Amino acid sequence: MSQLVIKDLHISIGEKSIVKGFNLTIKPGEVHAVMGPNGTGKSTLAKAIAGHPDYTITGGDVLLDGKSVLAMEPDERARTxxxxxxxxxxxxxxxxxxxxxxxxxxxxxxEGEELDATGYYKRLYAKMDLLKIDRKFTSRAVNDGFSGGEKKRCEILQMAMLEPKIALMDETDSGLDIDALRIVAEGVNSIRAAANPPGILLITHYQRLLDYIVPDFVHVMYAGRIVKSGDKSLALELEAKGYDWVKKEFAAATA
Amino acid sequence: MKPPTEIETAVAAENNPVAGIDQTKGDFQYKVDYAFDAGTGLNEDTVRYISTVKKEEPWLLDFRLKALKTFLDKPMPTHWATKDLENINFDKIRYYLSQGQKPKRTWDEVPDDIKKTFERLGIPEQERKFLAGVEAQFDSEAAYSNIKEIVAKQGVIFCNSTEGLREHPEIFRKFFGKVIPTGDNKFSALNSAVFSGGSFIYVPPGVKVAQPLQAYFRINAENFGQFERTLIIADEGAEVVYMEGCTAPKFSTSTLHSAVVELVALKGAKIQYITVQNWANNVFNLVTKRGVAHEEAEIKWIDCNIGSRLTMKYPGVVLKGRKARGEVISIALANDGQHQDTGAKMIHAADETTSNIVAKSISVGQGRSTYRGVVHIPKHLKGCKNNTECDALLINTNSRTDTYPAITVRGDRNSVQHEASVSKVSEEQIFYMQQRGLTEGQAMSLSVNGFINDLARQFPMEYSVELKRLIDLEMEGSVG
Structure with a gap:
């Protein structure tokens, strides 16, 4: 079974420690929302798991289907x-x-296997229909001159086509107006509804996105790790109380 | 000398570790029976030898000897060009080689080892079919030709320059050396002294040649410089597309390629000259290419330079007649140890002439690319337009690019536009592509192919395929 296990992960940029002991298991089809204030390490987590060269894993492990991905090049991780x-x-x-x-x-x-062009386009068009994307879209250069909404739709289309086991979605809602947000969310939901949906780690700063993509679990990240987990109601609580509530709790717990 | 035995050929093939088509970079050689060989070094005897072997008329020998003197008298252009030119050892170069064969008529008649060479060059299947209509040069002489007969029905002359001189002197002599005079530069003088091979094309008035005429050139002997001479004349209202592709085997010592290509587009004629070349990285590629466009005529150079140690090439158009148009589309890729010094020249010499230059260069590793352009519009002309765009892409931090545009526009009745950009493939972009599953090398290739995509689309289909393949090969070794 395809699952992602993040075990006691520590990540730093240069000398600076950003993520400090992050634990999470994502099973197929599950949507885990990770929320938290700016600068708490959410994006660092996603990029480091994908293998971005700017980040150093200083401890812990990331396992996909029981195998550590940390020794793999970014492209190998992607293909996995x-x-x-x-x-x-x-x-x-x-x-x-x-x-x-x-x-x-x-x-x-x-190696040596040739892509069947007809089959490829058939599949591409099916995915585009699923995501309600215009046929002309794919003849445009990747993200070149795209609006914020188009860039995110392009990401969702790639996700649909590449059928990953695990999708890390980094601030998918940033820079989107409410209409664009709805369209992108619909895309993610249709991928969720399709056969063999990926496990999703949804990183977001605002609760707003979660009105459209309803998560199975919500985790609050602060100071480099998860400080609180719950179901979708946690997101609403967070919205009502603000991140200061988390900060205070964290300060009290570590005092 | 005997022709190579089957075993020798097999051993030559065995010794080439890159047997797969996609891996070949022209990194091999086959034994060839050099029936005619002028030896190494250059003096009057060499020139006389070449002229005798080719059974040339006295005027041509005189022409060659005068050119030799000009060559010897002229200094190296190292006051503006790279000092690397001084490393050419003219005494160690072979100036003439011929297999002593006449051009072949059908594919079946082409010797197997030559066919094998084409195969090794990694020419895709559809292109091999294309070769059935190719004037291919094996060393100094054309080894294969049959499209000639097809186009001959339209009155088109398509042959090698030797044949052109011998059988069509009245046309050849009228235009030969007129666009690029012997003394144009040191290397045009050298070519004029020792040239052999190259194509001669004459398209009669109003004839539009349907299929592109094509030639492959390669160098296949150590220290052997290739000095082909091409002359293309499109008579009034005629249209022709010519394509040349170059690959060369790798050698340990430097080789010299110094061609001269002259184009003449008479009133209302159109000539398109397309080059995709991939020289081994010890080749000095010093080529003079120029065309004259008469009234309402159009000359377009599409030029792609990959490989070589040093390429110096600035295709030009002299816009001689009213409303003539000139265009240079240029792609250059400089890898480690390579210097692509390329560009364009647009000489406006009549009213309402327009020229367009789009040059893109890619510098990989320690490769260096230089754009050098000349646009000249004198004061007395009106309604002339030039557009110049040069874009450089740097792959690594130690790659280098320089731009030297010289645009002289006098008077206030002409317009000129110049844009230049330098960009670098960013780490973020590569990471993004890797995150989609592409290796670093594949990501680089795709990025570079994207950079030149708008120009590559102007190449004929099979050439853009080859171009993409060449770029993939070049980029493979650029990472890690």
């Missing part, structure tokens, strides 16, 4: 089934979404 939906996706001028995805799909095939 880890997907990161970026907060700020990069632009790739001159490379169309269709060609980029094709390269990504090809990269997952055995």
């Amino acid at each position: 089934g880890l997907f990161l939906a970026f907060q700020y996706p990069s632009e790739i001028p001159g490379v169309s979404i269709a060609n980029f995805l094709r390269a990504a799909v090809q990269a997952r095939m055995a």
Whole structure:
């Protein structure tokens, strides 16, 4: 069974320790929301798990299907089934979404195996229909000149096409107006409803996103680790009380 | 000397560790029976030898000898160009080699080892089919030709320059050396002294050649410099597309390639000249390419330079007639130890002439790319336009790019536009692509292919495929 186990993970940037003992297990189809104030290590967690070179894992482990991914290159982690939906996706001028995805799909095939172009486009169009994306979209260069909403839709489309085991979604709601947010959320929900849905780690600063993507679990992250876990009602409580409530509790607990 | 035995050929193949088509970079050689060999070094005897072997008329020998003198008299252009030019040892170069064969007519008649060479060059299947319509040069002489007969039905002359001189002197002589005079530069003089091979094309008035005419060139002997001479004339209202592709085997000592290509587009004619080259990285590639566009004529150079130790090439168009148009689309990729010094020249010499230059360069590792451009619009002209865009992409922090645009526009009745940009493949972009499952090398390749995509689309299909493959190969070794 495909599950992601994050065990006592410690991450630093240079000398600075950011994530300090993060534990979480994500099972297939589960949506775990990780909330918390800015600078608490949420994005660091997602990027480090994906293998971003700026981050150093100083302790703990990340296991996908029981195997540690930490020794793997970022691309190997991706091919194993880890997907990161970026907060700020990069632009790739001159490379169309269709060609980029094709390269990504090809990269997952055995050496010497050729991609069947007809089958690929059939699948791509099916996913686009599922996500209600216009056919013209994939002939545009990846994220080049995209609006915030288009960039996030592009991420969701890639996620749908690459069918990861685990998706880490980093601040998917940032920079989106309410209409764009709804569209993106619908996309994620349709991926959740499809066969073999991935386990999702949903990183967000605001409760707002969780009105549209209803999580199975909500975790509050502060000072580099989870300080409180609960169901979706925790998000509402957090919304009502604000992060100061968490900070105070944390201060009291560590005093 | 005997031709290579089957075993020798097999051993040569065995010794080449990169047997897969995608792995080949022209990194091999086959034994060739050099029936005619002018030896190494350059003096009057070399020139006389070449002229005798080619059974040339006296005027041509005179032309060659004068060119030799010009070559010897002219200094190296190292006051502006790289000092690396001084490392060319002219005494160690072979100036003439011929297999002593006549051009072949059908694919079946082409010797197996030559076919094998084409195969090793990694020419895709559809392109091998294309070769059925190719004027291919094996060393100094064209080894294969059959499209000639097809286009001959339209009155088009398509042959090698030797044949052109011999059989069509009245046309050849009229245009030969007129666009690029012997003394244009030191290397055009060298070519004029020792040239052999290259194509001669004449398209009669109003004839539009449907299929691109194509030639492959490669160097296949140690220290052997290749000095092909190409002359293309499109008569009034005629249209022709010419494509050349170059790959060369790797050698331990430097080789020299110094071609001269002259294009003449008469009134209303259109010539497109497409080059995709991939020289081994010990080759000095010093080429002079220029066209003259008469009234309402159009000349377009599409030029892609990959490989070589040093390439110096600035395709130019002299816009001689009213409303003539000139265009240079250029892609250069400089890898470790390579210097691509490329650009364009647009000489406006009539009213309402327009020119367009789009140059993109990629510097990988310690590679260096230089853009050098000349746009000249004199004061007395009106309604002339030039657009120049040069974009440079740096892959690594120690890559280098320089831009030297020289734009001279006089008078106030002309317009000119110049844009330049330098960008670097960012770590974030590579990480993003890796996160989708692409290796670092694949990510680099895709990024570079994206950078040149708008230009690559202007190449014919099979060339853009080859171009992509060449870039993939170049980028493979650029990471790690």
